Amino acid sequence: MTEKAKRKSKIAGKQSVLFTNPPYIIAGAGVAGKKEGEGPLGSLFDIVKEDPMFGKKNWEDAESELMKEAAQEVLKKAGMKSDSIRYLVGGDLLGQLIATSFGIAELNIPMFGIYGACSTMGEAMSLGAMLVDGGYAEKVMSLTSSHFAGAEKQFRMPLDYGNQRPYSATWTVTGSGAVIIAKDNHKKAGNNEADIVIAGLTTGKIVDYGIKDSMNMGAAMAPAAFDTIKQNFEDLDVKPDYYDKIITGDLGYIGKNILIDLLKEKGYDISSNHMDCGIEIYDKDSQDTHAGGSGCGCSALTFTCYIMKQLRERNWTRVLFVPTGALLSQVSFNEGNTVPGIAHAVIVEAV
Amino acid sequence: MTEKAKRKSKIAGKQSVLFTNPPYIIAGAGVAGKKEGEGPLGSLFDIVKEDPMFGKKNWEDAESELMKEAAQEVLKKAGMKSDSIRYLVGGDLLGQLIATSFGIAELNIPMFGIYGACSTMGEAMSLGAMLVDGGYAEKVMSLTSSHFAGAEKQFRMPLDYGNQRPYSATWTVTGSGAVIIAKDNHKKAGNNEADIVIAGLTTGKIVDYGIKDSMNMGAAMAPAAFDTIKQNFEDLDVKPDYYDKIITGDLGYIGKNILIDLLKEKGYDISSNHMDCGIEIYDKDSQDTHAGGSGCGCSALTFTCYIMKQLRERNWTRVLFVPTGALLSQVSFNEGNTVPGIAHAVIVEAV
Structure with a gap:
C-alpha cells in the first residue's frame, strides 16, 4: 500500500475503511x-x-x-x-x-x-x-x-x-x-498460531448487468465482485499481489472466469491468487454440484473452517474475502426482473 | 439522566449507546x-x-x-x-x-x-x-x-x-x-428552527411471548417494545418523563394498551407521553383501518414528516422513537410458528 492510502481518517478512497487498530x-x-x-x-x-x-x-x-x-x-x-x-x-x-x-x-x-x-x-x-x-x-x-x-x-x-x-x-x-x-485478543499463552484481524473493508454497491437467468447466478454476481475488488484496489492504491489470496464467495466455475476476464480488461490479473469458496467446498468430479456451491453458508463455512486455519497457520498473511450475493426473490424472478448482484469485501490479516 | 449513565465509554448499560457528539x-x-x-x-x-x-x-x-x-x-x-x-x-x-x-x-x-x-x-x-x-x-x-x-x-x-x-x-x-x-450540521443562516440529533440508541432483542395470530401483530410486538423501552430506562437510569414523547412504530390500539400495562407492572407509567405512529397516521372513525397502521413505512413516514417537524419547531425536545417489528413470514406462519417481535429505540433530540 502506498502513502496515498495511509491517511489519518478511517475512510480510504470512495468505498473503503482501514482500521487503525484492527x-x-x-x-x-x-x-x-x-x-x-x-x-x-x-x-x-x-x-x-x-x-x-x-x-x-x-x-x-x-x-x-x-x-x-x-x-x-x-x-x-x-x-x-x-x-x-x-x-x-x-x-x-x-x-x-x-x-x-x-x-x-x-x-x-x-x-x-x-x-x-x-x-x-x-x-x-x-x-x-x-x-x-x-x-x-x-x-x-x-x-x-x-x-x-x-x-x-x-x-x-x-x-x-x-x-x-x-x-x-x-x-x-x-x-x-x-x-x-x-476489540481485544484472547490468545492463550503458549499458543504459536497467528492472530486474525479485520484490517479493512470495501462495501459494495448494487451492480446489475441485466442477467435474468436465476440458474446462472455466477454470471449475475461476477460484475458485483469485479466492481468491489476493483474499487478495493483503487481505494487502497494496491495491486492484486497485495493479497496472498483474493477469495470470492460463490461465483462458481462460470462466475470465476467472468470475474478474471472483467478485471483483466482493467489491467488487474488475479488469475494466480484468486480462489472461490463455491469451487473449494465440493468435489467437481464426484459430487455432481455443477457450477459449484452457493448460499450464505458457502462463504461462511469456508471462511470459519478453512480460510481462518490458513491464516492461523501463517500459510497466508493477507486475504481479501469477498462474499458475493444475487439479489433476487422468487417474486422478482417471476415478474421478469433482472438478478442484480452485490459483493462486500473484508481485508483479513494474520498478525 | 444521572451520573451513572454519564460514562466516558459510548456504551451505556446493557443495550444502549450514548453519543458524545451526536x-x-x-x-x-x-x-x-x-x-x-x-x-x-x-x-x-x-x-x-x-x-x-x-x-x-x-x-x-x-x-x-x-x-x-x-x-x-x-x-x-x-x-x-x-x-x-x-x-x-x-x-x-x-x-x-x-x-x-x-x-x-x-x-x-x-x-x-x-x-x-x-x-x-x-x-x-x-x-x-x-x-x-x-x-x-x-x-x-x-x-x-x-x-x-x-x-x-x-x-x-x-x-x-x-x-x-x-x-x-x-x-x-x-x-x-x-x-x-x-457528522456536521448544514443549517442555513437565518434559520431559527432547532437542529435534530440522534443522542443515543437502545438495540432490541428478539422477544417472543408465543403469539401466533398474524392478524394481531400489535399483541405480538408489544412485548418487544416493552423490553426495549424498559431497557432504555434502566441503561440510562431515567424515568418516562425524561422524554417529551415515547413513540412506538405500529403497535396500534391493541398493542398500545398492552405496552402501557406491561410497563406499569414494572413501575413505569408512560400513559401520558406515549404515542404510536400506527394510531396517528389514519383516522380511526373514517378510514376503516381497524387497529391502526403498520409496515416499515408507517414509522418512517411519521418520523420524517411529523416527528421531525415537532422537534424542529421545538414543540418537543427529546423523543424516544421505537419502531416495532413482527418477525414472521408467510412460511413461518403456515408452519405454525409464533410471531416474535423486535423493537429498536432511537433517542432523538432538538438542540
Whole structure:
C-alpha cells in the first residue's frame, strides 16, 4: 500500500475503511450438512450433521437449528456465554430472515438482522468490525446460514419435483458459519498460531448487468465482485499481489472466469491468487454440484473452517474475502426482473 | 439522566449507546400513498401519490419506485447528490428486500441491506448513526418502505379475494421515509428552527411471548417494545418523563394498551407521553383501518414528516422513537410458528 492510502481518517478512497487498530476475529465455527462433510473441506468443519432435518420437522426449522448450533459452537470455542456478546449481526436467504429470527432468539443478544443474499457474511463481518472498532461493543457475533432444501423451496423447484438442473446452476450449501469479532485478543499463552484481524473493508454497491437467468447466478454476481475488488484496489492504491489470496464467495466455475476476464480488461490479473469458496467446498468430479456451491453458508463455512486455519497457520498473511450475493426473490424472478448482484469485501490479516 | 449513565465509554448499560457528539439528522423526506394522504398527517407528507401503482406494472415495482422517490426527495431537500452519501442503510418487508434492491440500485451508493420487519427504520437509523459517529462516513442515508398491496400479497390474502379483516388487524401503510444522518450540521443562516440529533440508541432483542395470530401483530410486538423501552430506562437510569414523547412504530390500539400495562407492572407509567405512529397516521372513525397502521413505512413516514417537524419547531425536545417489528413470514406462519417481535429505540433530540 502506498502513502496515498495511509491517511489519518478511517475512510480510504470512495468505498473503503482501514482500521487503525484492527479488531480481532477471536473465534470462528462452522456447522455443515452431510454433503458438505463429504467434500474436500469436510474434515475441517467443527460439526458435520448427518440428518438434513437437524431433528426438526421442516427445512426452515432445520436451518434455524443449524444456525443456533453454529452460534453455540463459536461461543464454546471462545470460552464465552451469550451475554458476553453485545450485538449479533446476521441473516440468511429465507424471506423475512426466519432462519435467523427463530435460530438465535434464545441467545437473547441485541440483534441487527441483515440481508445481502450470499454476500451476507461479508456484510455481517463489515458491520461487526465497525461496531467493535467504533467503540459500541467489546464483542460482536457475525453469522449466517443457508440450507440446500430450504433454498430450493424458496427460490427454485420443490425437491419432490426432481427437475434437472442446468450446468450453470450452483448447489446451495447446507451450513452455517459464525465468528466473534472483538476489540481485544484472547490468545492463550503458549499458543504459536497467528492472530486474525479485520484490517479493512470495501462495501459494495448494487451492480446489475441485466442477467435474468436465476440458474446462472455466477454470471449475475461476477460484475458485483469485479466492481468491489476493483474499487478495493483503487481505494487502497494496491495491486492484486497485495493479497496472498483474493477469495470470492460463490461465483462458481462460470462466475470465476467472468470475474478474471472483467478485471483483466482493467489491467488487474488475479488469475494466480484468486480462489472461490463455491469451487473449494465440493468435489467437481464426484459430487455432481455443477457450477459449484452457493448460499450464505458457502462463504461462511469456508471462511470459519478453512480460510481462518490458513491464516492461523501463517500459510497466508493477507486475504481479501469477498462474499458475493444475487439479489433476487422468487417474486422478482417471476415478474421478469433482472438478478442484480452485490459483493462486500473484508481485508483479513494474520498478525 | 444521572451520573451513572454519564460514562466516558459510548456504551451505556446493557443495550444502549450514548453519543458524545451526536450525529445530526440533516434532512428527512416522506412519500405517501393516497389513503395516507387523506389521513390526519396527510398535509405534512412531502409527496402524496394518487396512483397506487406509482406508474409501474406490479406492486413490488411500485414499492421500489416509492422508495426511489423518497431517496431522491431527501437528497433534494438536503441539496445533495447521491455521491455525497457514503452508505445507504435500508430495507423493506418483501422477501429478499426486492423493493429496496430494485428501488435504490441506480443511486449507486454502497449499501447495507437490513431487515427488522416494521422496526427497520429504527435499525437503519441506529446503524446509520454509529457509522457516522464512528468516523466511517460523513453522511449516511437510512430509509425504508412498505406498500399495502405488496404486503397483503406477501403476508396475507390476495386483494382480489376480498377477505374480511378482524378488528385486531392493522393496515399496512403505503409509504417510504428517508433521512440523511451527518457528522456536521448544514443549517442555513437565518434559520431559527432547532437542529435534530440522534443522542443515543437502545438495540432490541428478539422477544417472543408465543403469539401466533398474524392478524394481531400489535399483541405480538408489544412485548418487544416493552423490553426495549424498559431497557432504555434502566441503561440510562431515567424515568418516562425524561422524554417529551415515547413513540412506538405500529403497535396500534391493541398493542398500545398492552405496552402501557406491561410497563406499569414494572413501575413505569408512560400513559401520558406515549404515542404510536400506527394510531396517528389514519383516522380511526373514517378510514376503516381497524387497529391502526403498520409496515416499515408507517414509522418512517411519521418520523420524517411529523416527528421531525415537532422537534424542529421545538414543540418537543427529546423523543424516544421505537419502531416495532413482527418477525414472521408467510412460511413461518403456515408452519405454525409464533410471531416474535423486535423493537429498536432511537433517542432523538432538538438542540
